[in-house]
Amino acid sequence: MLISTRRQRRQTFKEKLQQGILRPDDIDVSFESFPYYLSETTKKVLIASTLPNLRCSKFGKYFSSLPTASPRILLSGPAGSEIYQETLAKALAKHFGARLLIVDSLLLPGVQAPPPKDSDSVKEVPRRESVSTHAIGELRLEVLISLYGSGGDDIDSLSIGELLEVATNICTNVEQVATNESKSLPLIVFLKDIEKVMAGNPDAYSVLKSKLANLPENVVVIGSHTQLDNRKEKDNLGGRLHDRSKETPKTMKQLQLSRIFPNKVTMPQDEALLSDWKQQFERDVETLKSQSNIVTIRSVLKRVSVDCPDLESLCIKDLALTTESVDKVVGWAVSHHLMHFSDALVKDDKLVISTESLKNGLNILQGIQNETKSIKKSLKDVVTGNEFEKKLLADVIPPSDIGVTFDDIGALENVKDTLKELVMLPLQRPELFSKGQLTKPCKGILLFGPPGTGKTMLAKAVATEAGGNFINISMSSITSKWFGEGEKYVKAVFSLASKIAPSVVFVDEVDSMLGRRENPGEHEAMRKMKNEFMVNWDGLRTKEKERVLVLAATNRPFDLDEAVIRRLPRRLMVNLPDAQNREKILRVVLAKEDLEPDVDLEAVANMTNGYSGSDLKNLCVAAAHLPIREILEKEKKERSLALAENRPVPELYCSTDIRPLKMEDFKHAHEQVCASVSSESTNMSELLQWNDLYGEGGSRKKTCLSYFV
Structure with a gap:
């Protein structure tokens, strides 16, 4: 056969x-x-x-x-x-x-x-x-x-x-x-x-x-x-x-x-007619692309039992459609068709839609792609001066790729207001800072404080809402095994930031990169990189009006070199939250969770004294696992009982069967998750002393050392 x-x-x-x-x-x-x-x-x-x-x-x-x-x-x-x-x-x-x-x-x-x-x-x-x-x-x-x-x-x-x-x-x-x-x-x-x-x-x-x-x-x-x-x-x-x-x-x-x-x-290829010839080839390529798009749409329509009689009349030359994107287009097209035709035609067990509905779906897809690619396209068009700038261009983060806003950060209102004034306002309204010499853009901001208080989250929110290009710098991106290339990478950081200005250069854990230079065990190459970083940051050839900001974060500001501290004129301490701010953080973390009426966030905030923002999130995660654990225990018991009675094994539960969180869950999680930072630790005391000396709002009074130290 x-x-x-x-x-x-x-x-x-x-x-x-x-x-x-x-x-x-x-x-x-x-x-x-x-x-x-x-x-x-x-x-x-x-x-x-x-x-x-x-x-x-x-x-x-x-x-x-x-x-x-x-x-x-x-x-x-x-x-x-x-x-x-x-x-x-x-x-x-x-x-x-x-x-x-x-x-x-x-x-x-x-x-x-x-x-x-x-x-x-x-x-x-x-x-x-x-x-x-x-x-x-x-x-x-x-x-x-x-x-x-x-x-x-x-x-x-x-x-x-x-x-x-x-x-x-x-x-x-x-x-x-x-x-x-x-x-x-x-x-x-x-x-x-x-x-x-x-x-x-x-x-x-x-x-x-x-x-x-x-x-x-x-x-x-x-x-x-x-x-x-x-x-x-x-x-x-x-x-x-x-x-x-x-x-x-x-x-x-x-x-x-x-x-x-x-x-x-x-x-x-005749040089005199080459341009016309290439234009004809480009038209042929558009024809091939359009035909390929039509066949991709046809295959998706066939799979989902939808038909479009006039599909061949569409001419799609501006898009290169994949199966995933066509799935979205067909979904929007079906919605548009049902919106305008309540008595939709079904022929041969297939929903018949019009080309106008498909065009509407294609327009939506093209609009989304234009919005998401506008910044990437501008970065792609940047002319890099050397191979170092070209490699660092991959570390440039468009705002749309981060997705963290100030609304996602509970508390820290004073720090957020200061960042909006120093970072976002000069980037969004440069005309207000063009008069005189005293309104020139700030060259550096330092966020310091104990671990888990939201310093990196603040930097992400700045990158998202400022609208400027965000360059994330770490030791792995500027170091090289070849002698002398580390300094070239450092120079390329600032030359690239100048080309794509307005821009923010973010250095997380800045103490590991720009620590004190009097360390006797420090390698010569590392010292040269620090010198090069500070020269390009604020040196002889630095432009005063250039909109390039260095945003640094650390939990050990007392290890920074004094020249680095001088180049960070605004130093903001991100401290452990008090009870009122802990309640704000809990409301942000639990905004999308189902809670029982007996959950008292104020009581949870009062019993978590000394917790950082990261600790509070870990507490909520531990509480959210308790209902899931109950579901698993219940499934295990029902399965054992069904096997003992020779009955069919019951179906597994799904996410809709998980009960809301209750106050008892948070009390149980509080016994498991404790504060990661002690308010009486040596590191915390040094942070408070450093903030009193160099931070905003500090007394600036240095203790006179006695002869006997």
């Missing part, structure tokens, strides 16, 4: 190939009416290479060993010239009055359509649908379906041997069709994107080479090949161009191509 089914499919495939052959009268393209720029040299070379095999094949023994007269021609052009090359093959067939058979490389052995970039689409889209996304034209799609079938045995389930057998049968069918058709008229076989067959598969290469060698004398085989452009390859232009993820070493691919196609014709 299986053998007869495969034989029937091969016969159907052969019939589809025969139906796809273009006769000379069906071709509407000629050299005289060629729609693109065509070099006269290219035209002459193609005619000279083809004529001996189509018109004078009886003299084949005199020129069969000459590469330029070989019936196997490799037509090579720049990236984006796929449609151009196919049109050129049509014009060549029209010129000689020959028939033309266009074979997609996906039908040849060794070519497998790569899965889309998003992992979900690999599971959702069957093999035959992903293959058909590359087929342009309904005929080629029908050929693929007739070959692989519409259900049952998926081609992914075949072994390597079976796949090679299928590939051999395909080549045999192409060979048989070419042999039969060439008896009446000469035939040109155009193999699209032949380089895909050479994707490192020696068996596929051998099969294709042997089958092409057995073709009749009056058959010319033209292989289409595009020269990859590395710059445009990164842009993922869609269509056939996105199918180049698999690459073998270039020399091996060139060697295989030259063995199968000894006659290589490269399209020259």
Whole structure:
């Protein structure tokens, strides 16, 4: 049964190939009416290479060993010239009055359509649908379906041997069709994107080479090949161009191509007409992208049982759609359609939507992408002066990538107000700080205090709400094993910050980078990096009006070098919260949690004296785990009871079955989670003393040391 089914499919495939052959009268393209720029040299070379095999094949023994007269021609052009090359093959067939058979490389052995970039689409889209996304034209799609079938045995389930057998049968069918058709008229076989067959598969290469060698004398085989452009390859232009993820070493691919196609014709580029030619190629690339987008949308619509009759009328050239993005678009389109048509049409068990609804979904997607990519695009356009700036550009964080605001931080109102005045206001309203010399931007702000009080959270909120570029600097990003490169990285930090100003340079745990220089065990390279950092931060060539701010955070400010302290004129202590501020922090942490009416946050705040903001969050996390623990214990008991009584095991509980938090949970969590910072510790005492000497609001009174210390 299986053998007869495969034989029937091969016969159907052969019939589809025969139906796809273009006769000379069906071709509407000629050299005289060629729609693109065509070099006269290219035209002459193609005619000279083809004529001996189509018109004078009886003299084949005199020129069969000459590469330029070989019936196997490799037509090579720049990236984006796929449609151009196919049109050129049509014009060549029209010129000689020959028939033309266009074979997609996906039908040849060794070519497998790569899965889309998003992992979900690999599971959702069957093999035959992903293959058909590359087929342009309904005929080629029908050929693929007739070959692989519409259900049952998926081609992914075949072994390597079976796949090679299928590939051999395909080549045999192409060979048989070419042999039969060439008896009446000469035939040109155009193999699209032949380089895909050479994707490192020696068996596929051998099969294709042997089958092409057995073709009749009056058959010319033209292989289409595009020269990859590395710059445009990164842009993922869609269509056939996105199918180049698999690459073998270039020399091996060139060697295989030259063995199968000894006659290589490269399209020259006339400088005078190059701009017009490239514009035509770009239009072709847009066409391929639009066709690829349509097929992606069609596959998603088919999967979710939705239909759009006028889908082909859409022209989507500005977007490169993935399966994940199309899922969103279709969801918005269905919502838009149901909003405007309450009595929606259901035909053949499919919801029918209009193209207007799809356009609405596409507009929403494009709006979201424009909003999220505006800042990234501006960073991409930054011209870096050297390799150090280029590497540090990856540490620049756009505000949209952080997502922490001042509303997410409970308490610390005084610190937040000061940061808004010193950081955000000069970045958002620079015109207010342009008058005089005393309103110049602040060069540095230090956030210090015990661990877990929210210093890093404040820096994240500043990055999100200030709207400026945020550069996160750590020792790993500015150190190097090569002597002298550390100073160059430090210099690149400030030169890059100046280029993308307004910007904030954030240094977390600044004491590890800019500690005291009198340490006798300090390495010379580290000392030079500190000197370079301070020179570029506030030195001879530093611009006064430059909007570059250094925001530093530490829990050991007394270890900082005095020159660093001088460059941080605003020093804000982020202290442990009192009872009132602890209640504010608890309200922020528990804002999205379900609480019982008996939960008294004021009482929780009073019993957590000495807790930092981080400790309070850990307390809430421990309390939130108690209801989950109860659910697990309940499931365990019910399962044991069901097994003992020989009953079916009950279903597991879900998130909706978890009870709200109650006051008893917080009391139990308070016994497990204690304060991580002691208010009477030596480190806390030193912080308070340092704040009294250097912090904002301190007395500035230094104790006079006695003679005996």
